[in-house]
Amino acid sequence: MRIDRNFINNQFLTSDGEELISVVNPATGAQIAHVTAATAAEARAGVDAAAHAQRGWRRLTSIERAGHLRALADMLEARRARIGEVLALESGKSLEDATAEVFYAAELTRYHAEWARRIEGEILPSDSPDETLLLQREPIGVVVALIPFNFPIYTLMRKIAPALITGNTVVARPSNNTPGSALELARAVRDCGFPEGAINILAMTHQIAQTVCTHPKVGMITLTGSVGAGRKVLEYSQVNIAKSSLELGGKTPAIIEADADLEKAAAAIVASRTTHCGQLCTAVERVYVQESVHDRFVDLLRGHMAARDFGDRMRQPSAMGPLINANSRLNIHQMVQRAIDDGAKLETGGFIPEGPGWFYPATLLTQCRQDMEIVQEEVFGPVLPVLGYATTADALEMANDHQFGLSSVIYTENYRTAMQVANNIEAGEVYVNRTPADPYQGYHAGWKRSGLGGDDGKHGMLDFTQTRLVIQSW
Numbered sequence: 001m002r003i004d005r006n007f008i009n010n011q012f013l014t015s016d017g018e019e020l021i022s023v024v025n026p027a028t029g030a031q032i033a034h035v036t037a038a039t040a041a042e043a044r045a046g047v048d049a050a051a052h053a054q055r056g057w058r059r060l061t062s063i064e065r066a067g068h069l070r071a072l073a074d075m076l077e078a079r080r081a082r083i084g085e086v087l088a089l090e091s092g093k094s095l096e097d098a099t100a101e102v103f104y105a106a107e108l109t110r111y112h113a114e115w116a117r118r119i120e121g122e123i124l125p126s127d128s129p130d131e132t133l134l135l136q137r138e139p140i141g142v143v144v145a146l147i148p149f150n151f152p153i154y155t156l157m158r159k160i161a162p163a164l165i166t167g168n169t170v171v172a173r174p175s176n177n178t179p180g181s182a183l184e185l186a187r188a189v190r191d192c193g194f195p196e197g198a199i200n201i202l203a204m205t206h207q208i209a210q211t212v213c214t215h216p217k218v219g220m221i222t223l224t225g226s227v228g229a230g231r232k233v234l235e236y237s238q239v240n241i242a243k244s245s246l247e248l249g250g251k252t253p254a255i256i257e258a259d260a261d262l263e264k265a266a267a268a269i270v271a272s273r274t275t276h277c278g279q280l281c282t283a284v285e286r287v288y289v290q291e292s293v294h295d296r297f298v299d300l301l302r303g304h305m306a307a308r309d310f311g312d313r314m315r316q317p318s319a320m321g322p323l324i325n326a327n328s329r330l331n332i333h334q335m336v337q338r339a340i341d342d343g344a345k346l347e348t349g350g351f352i353p354e355g356p357g358w359f360y361p362a363t364l365l366t367q368c369r370q371d372m373e374i375v376q377e378e379v380f381g382p383v384l385p386v387l388g389y390a391t392t393a394d395a396l397e398m399a400n401d402h403q404f405g406l407s408s409v410i411y412t413e414n415y416r417t418a419m420q421v422a423n424n425i426e427a428g429e430v431y432v433n434r435t436p437a438d439p440y441q442g443y444h445a446g447w448k449r450s451g452l453g454g455d456d457g458k459h460g461m462l463d464f465t466q467t468r469l470v471i472q473s474w
Contacts, residue, residue, distance in 0.1 A: 053197025
């Protein structure tokens with residue numbers, strides 16, 4: 001069985017006797033690999049390597065750093081088949097989707113390389129006639145990147161690429177559910193000639209992750225994960241007053257107006273809710289439908305959800321794949337059962353299938369209330385609660401009556417309604433007549449408990465910098 005080892009200073013560690021983390025194929029439940037869990041000493045060595053490398057990395061011109069990023073992007077694209085194969089087996093994705101994720105990660109890396117000549121400072125007027133104020137953007141130092149299981153290669157480069165182009169170095173911790181693909185990416189880092197120590201990738205337990213995050217040489221921690229994980233990061237960051245960037249939970253509302261293209265909206269929402277078995281932070285998680293079209297829209301949703309089959313995507317690429325593990329499936333099923341006990345009507349799905357793998361069917365719930373757990377808490381699975389509303393103002397009130405504010409959706413043919421929602425929704429993103437798919441050049445930042453800081457675009461890149469004011473007299 002394959003054993004993957006941690007990556008520091010462009011080398012894979014070779015020591016024996018470490019604790020092993022089991023990697024399981026969620027579509028079959030079969031163990032497919034082990035990865036060595038970093039020891040406390042190895043974790044500290046990873047941070048030390050990054051700190052040492054950062055001294056030289058920051059002195060490179062930004063265009064030189066961009067050259068290294070482009071070389072890495074080229075290597076990722078050249079090896080997308082191999083990385084995609086490992087990713088597909090450990091995540092339950094189809095080979096096509098996993099390979100595509102690697103390609104988009106390479107494209108994202110190229111995008112951030114283009115910022116090399118665009119990292120802007122400011123020139124400010126002084127109160128003195130013989131003085132100039134310069135506001136410079138500078139790297140923070142060592143960045144710890146904590147990566148989730150759902151898009152482990154794309155999110156890894158979403159964190160690493162902007163950190164690197166701005167002069168930082170990185171210690172990345174992949175999810176223990178999907179570490180193999182990240183360590184396969186490490187081979188691309190080594191083989192493309194990336195400077196030693198700039199990128200270090202280590203699998204580790206939660207206890208060792210705390211050791212890394214509280215290391216005195218760490219200047220920033222960036223996480224994509226749950227609200228609970230975000231709170232932990234905030235605790236860790238207090239030790240050294242490290243900067244935090246957090247993309248946390250989401251509960252994307254979709255508002256369906258009476259004038260919307262209902263068939264288009266239903267098909268898109270079901271696709272959003274069932275892609276990767278609903279394990280997307282921005283996937284539609286709750287639907288508000290105008291009362292006059294409520295029953296018709298529910299019929300459309302029910303038809304699409306009931307037709308969504310599930311299975312091992314290595315054999316059935318068009319099927320909906322599994323949840324990441326057994327605990328996830330059990331928690332989701334229990335949420336569905338509590339919703340039904342609380343008065344929701346089960347339209348389709350809602351059962352645990354027999355056989356191997358962590359599959360769960362596309363599940364539609366109607367007659368839901370705003371105060372229900374299924375409406376208020378992130379499910380992170382293929383479950384869709386539906387609520388009716390009378391006016392757009394009612395829909396906005398319910399959509400905003402929530403702890404999360406990551407993404408949102410409005411379907412309407414009336415531009416005034418679209419702008420009313422866009423200007424009043426309490427979320428970092430609004431998608432009009434489409435479902436979420438984060439553009440590289442945007443800014444993916446949550447409101448409320450959905451996070452601090454953000455990813456993508458100019459602002460996501462600048463989140464990895466700090467400022468220095470230079471007062472120059474002559």
